[in-house]
Amino acid sequence: MKKQQQSSRLYRSPKGVVTNKPIYVRLMPDELEKLQNISSNEVRAIGAQARLFIVDGIKNYLDEAEHQ
Numbered sequence: 001m002k003k004q005q006q007s008s009r010l011y012r013s014p015k016g017v018v019t020n021k022p023i024y025v026r027l028m029p030d031e032l033e034k035l036q037n038i039s040s041n042e043v044r045a046i047g048a049q050a051r052l053f054i055v056d057g058i059k060n061y062l063d064e065a066e067h068q
Contacts, residue, residue, distance in 0.1 A: 013048070025050065 027035065039049035
């Protein structure tokens with residue numbers, strides 16, 4: 001009897017992330033270079049790193065708006 005092999009597929013996004021509505025962002029060359037360097041240092045895809053920055057930015061925005 002063979003054991004079922006579990007999938008070793010790595011998922012780049014958390015479960016539940018909307019995948020059918022991508023958001024396209026245009027960056028200045030220096031901004032893109034910074035994002036590429038950071039994502040490389042963090043061992044993440046550029047899109048995954050950008051998503052983390054967006055999520056953190058939304059949180060910071062809401063925190064600041066709450067204190068106004």
